[in-house]
Each structure stands twice: as C-alpha cells, then as structure tokens.
Amino acid sequence: MPRPKYALTAYDPDAEYDDNWALCADAENLFGDPPAPPRGTYELIGCAPGGELDKALARARADGSAPLGLLTLEILDKNGGRVEEWSLADVRVLGDRPCARDLSLRDITVEAREPLHNPFDYPQCPPLSPGYRLLGAEDEPWGSCRDLAHVPDGRPDLVEPPVRLLGCAPRGALRTALDAGEEDLGHAKLVRLDTAGHAVQTAVEGELVAWIPSARGRGLVDLALEPWSDRPPTAAEQVWELWDGGRPTEPGLWARCTTEGRHHWLTTALGRHEAHRPDAEPGGTYHLDGRHIVDEPGFFCALGEAVNGPGGYFGWGLDALADCLCGRRGARRPFTLVWHDAEVARTCLGLVPRTDHRPWTFEELLAFLVDEGIDVRLA
Structure with a gap:
C-alpha cells in the first residue's frame, strides 16, 4: 500500500488520532471553497426613504437602477428602541411603487448580498414593532421601513458530491461492519497525515454512506463520506504539503501561500501548538521578519514564527493575540518586538476596499501592540 495521506477515525471529539478505522491513500472531492455570497432581491415594504436612499431612488427612477452601498x-422594539442590526451589502436600488398598506409610503426593490457577519439569517421584528430604522455605512439616517421581504430567485441549491476516500485499509469497528454487511457504517472524521504518519489536521467530518472494492489493491476499499462539516478550502492542500514532513523547521514557508492559504496556515499552527510547553520569561526580545507581511494573516504568521519558531502560533486575530499575551502560548508581556522591514507592512496593510470589514492598517496594529504593553521597535 502506498504511503497513506489520511486516517479515518470514529467521530469522537475526545478520540485519539491513532485510534483509527482506516488508513487511506488519497481523497477526491475533499476541498471546496465556499461560494461567493449570492445576490438576492429584497423588498423594503412601507418605506419612508431619506438621505442617500432617497437620492439613489431618484436616480433609479431615471436610470433603471442606482448603487447605494451598505x-x-x-430592528426596533415596540417603543422604537434598538434591538439588533442586520445588513445588506453592495445594495443597488432597482425601483419602487406605492405601498398597498399605506399610499403615503413606498415599497422599494433592491438587489444586494447578505454579509457573513449578520447575526442571523433573516431579521425578525418583535411584536408591536414599528419595523426598521434604515442607516448608511456611517450610521447616517436613511429613513425607515415597516417590513422586509426576500424575493426567492427559484434557483435550486447546489449539491456537492460526497468525499471519496481511495485505497482504504479498514480495521477495527469499520472492518467488522464491512464484514457483517451492515448498511450503517458510522460517523467518522478524516485526518490529514504527514509522511511520518502523524496527524497534521482534521480535514472533514461526516457520515460514511457507501463503499466499493478498491482498484488500488487487494483487500482495500473506496469509501464515500457525506460531510456535515465544512470542507477544507483548496488553499489547505498547499499548506498540508508544506507541513508534510512534520512541523516546519525552515522559516518563512508560510510566505509561499496566498492570503487564504495563510489563514489556513494559522489554523494548522494552532492545532499543532504545544500547549503544555512553558512560556519564555517576560522581558525577552523577538525579531519579526516583515519582508512578506503584505496582508493581515501574514502578520500573524510572521508573529507566530517570531515568538515560537517556524510553524509557531501566537494569535490569528487581535482578540486571539490579546489572549496569547496572557501566557500559555510561548511568551508573556512585557517583551520587545523588533519589526524588521516594517515599511512593507506600512505600505500594504489595510488597503483592501471596505466591503464588510476592512483589514487592520499598519498604524492600527502598531497602536494595538503598544497599548498591550509591547515595546515595538521598527527596523
């Protein structure tokens, strides 16, 4: 059997990686990037438009449609107080008509997408609520509406194929279930292995739904796993290849990855962090290699490496970084951080146009570190 890339284990959050059901040579249909948030059509019912919404509506009447933004x-309670917020992004006003409930108001049709950070799928007003107060990106007032309706587009949901696990050597409970001809093969998780057979990261979790004899060798099977967790992004494949020999010993390998790959590098580094290793003594000095900090995840990849060596983890966002500074992640404040080639980050960070959440700028990251008691020296 060729070197297995994956191990299949029983789905048990407390199970050890080496308590496995099968070693698998490879997998198909494993990686999948989430689709871009779809644009939908919405009706702002019983709307009294104001501000930029009123101006965009006038342009839409003249030109057929008009951009509005965020x-x-x-959401208001029965007394007109704020309950929660819900947003539509990249809004384009399509038109309007008189509101059937109140001819002094308008029903306004817009096209937009729902940001990922919305607190729920659809905004629900509490009983006796007057509806919604409408606000712009800087909380400027744009009027009000009494209700919101999502106009279905009639498109069917995309169905993803199951993950195919190829050349699997079953053992334990899975071997017993296959020999007995059982239809219920159980719930499992798939784990990526390095060349030494050690776990790199959990890839996906789901239900085993079918099997066939494998063309890859006598006694081997190909399994079909229906995921219930998100599939790893396509960028994970490159990250796992860079970790194929175990935790990296060469600095800067993360710089070969795209921005999405660097995000995944951070989750991999977190999963492999040695939680019980004692922290270094406070007051030390760490050197941050800034040559490749051209995006926000690059900063955290470089910081993890500066504090804990190649493949190290020291936060993947500012909240996580604040937790790391309290200890048990390799270092505790106070310490000195020498930021080499800082001009790269000063030039590159925070330049993505704001859609949902703008990335942190160099100045904002610097201010955060200083506020947290880190002595930052730019080099």
Whole structure:
C-alpha cells in the first residue's frame, strides 16, 4: 500500500488520532471553497426613504437602477428602541411603487448580498414593532421601513458530491461492519497525515454512506463520506504539503501561500501548538521578519514564527493575540518586538476596499501592540 495521506477515525471529539478505522491513500472531492455570497432581491415594504436612499431612488427612477452601498436595518422594539442590526451589502436600488398598506409610503426593490457577519439569517421584528430604522455605512439616517421581504430567485441549491476516500485499509469497528454487511457504517472524521504518519489536521467530518472494492489493491476499499462539516478550502492542500514532513523547521514557508492559504496556515499552527510547553520569561526580545507581511494573516504568521519558531502560533486575530499575551502560548508581556522591514507592512496593510470589514492598517496594529504593553521597535 502506498504511503497513506489520511486516517479515518470514529467521530469522537475526545478520540485519539491513532485510534483509527482506516488508513487511506488519497481523497477526491475533499476541498471546496465556499461560494461567493449570492445576490438576492429584497423588498423594503412601507418605506419612508431619506438621505442617500432617497437620492439613489431618484436616480433609479431615471436610470433603471442606482448603487447605494451598505444598508443597515436597525430592528426596533415596540417603543422604537434598538434591538439588533442586520445588513445588506453592495445594495443597488432597482425601483419602487406605492405601498398597498399605506399610499403615503413606498415599497422599494433592491438587489444586494447578505454579509457573513449578520447575526442571523433573516431579521425578525418583535411584536408591536414599528419595523426598521434604515442607516448608511456611517450610521447616517436613511429613513425607515415597516417590513422586509426576500424575493426567492427559484434557483435550486447546489449539491456537492460526497468525499471519496481511495485505497482504504479498514480495521477495527469499520472492518467488522464491512464484514457483517451492515448498511450503517458510522460517523467518522478524516485526518490529514504527514509522511511520518502523524496527524497534521482534521480535514472533514461526516457520515460514511457507501463503499466499493478498491482498484488500488487487494483487500482495500473506496469509501464515500457525506460531510456535515465544512470542507477544507483548496488553499489547505498547499499548506498540508508544506507541513508534510512534520512541523516546519525552515522559516518563512508560510510566505509561499496566498492570503487564504495563510489563514489556513494559522489554523494548522494552532492545532499543532504545544500547549503544555512553558512560556519564555517576560522581558525577552523577538525579531519579526516583515519582508512578506503584505496582508493581515501574514502578520500573524510572521508573529507566530517570531515568538515560537517556524510553524509557531501566537494569535490569528487581535482578540486571539490579546489572549496569547496572557501566557500559555510561548511568551508573556512585557517583551520587545523588533519589526524588521516594517515599511512593507506600512505600505500594504489595510488597503483592501471596505466591503464588510476592512483589514487592520499598519498604524492600527502598531497602536494595538503598544497599548498591550509591547515595546515595538521598527527596523
């Protein structure tokens, strides 16, 4: 059997990686990037438009449609107080008509997408609520509406194929279930292995739904796994290849990855962090290699490496970094951080146009570190 890339284990959050059901030579249909948030059509019912919404509506009447940007619906209680916010991004106003409930108001049709950070799928007003207060990107007032309706587009949901696990050597409970001809093969998780057979990261979790004899060798089977967890992004494949020999010993390998790959590098580094290793003594000095910090995840990849060596982890966002500074992640404040080639980050960070959340700028990251008691020296 060729070197297995994956191990299949029983789905048990507390199970050890080496308590496996099968070693698998490879997998198909494993990686999958989430689709871009779809654009939908919405009706702002019983709307009294104001501000930029009113101006965009006038342009839409003249030109057929008009861009508006981010629109926030502030959900109101029965007394007109704020309950929660829900947003539509990249809004384009398509038109309007008189509201059937109140001819002094308008029903406004817009096209937009739902940002990923919305707190729930659809905004629900509490009983006796007057509806929503409409706000712009800087909380400027854009009027109000009494209700919101999502106009279905009639498109069917995309169905993803199951993950195919190829050349699997079953053992334990899975071997017993296959020999007995059982239809229920159980719930499992798939784990990526390095060349030494050690776990790199959990890839996906789901239900085993079918099997066939494998063309890859006598006694081997190909299994079909229906995921219930998100599939790893395509960028994970490159990250896992860079970790194929175990935790990296060469610095800067993360710089070969795209921005999405660097995000995944951070989750891999977190999973492989030695939680019980004692922290270094406070007051030390760490050197941050800034040559490749051209995006926000690159900063955290470089910081993890500066503190804990190649493949090290020291936060993947500012909240996580603040937790790391309290200890048990390799270092505790206070310490000195020498940021080499800082001009790269000063030039590159925070330049992505704001859609949902703008990345942190160099100045903002620097201010955060200083506020947290880190002595930052730019080199």
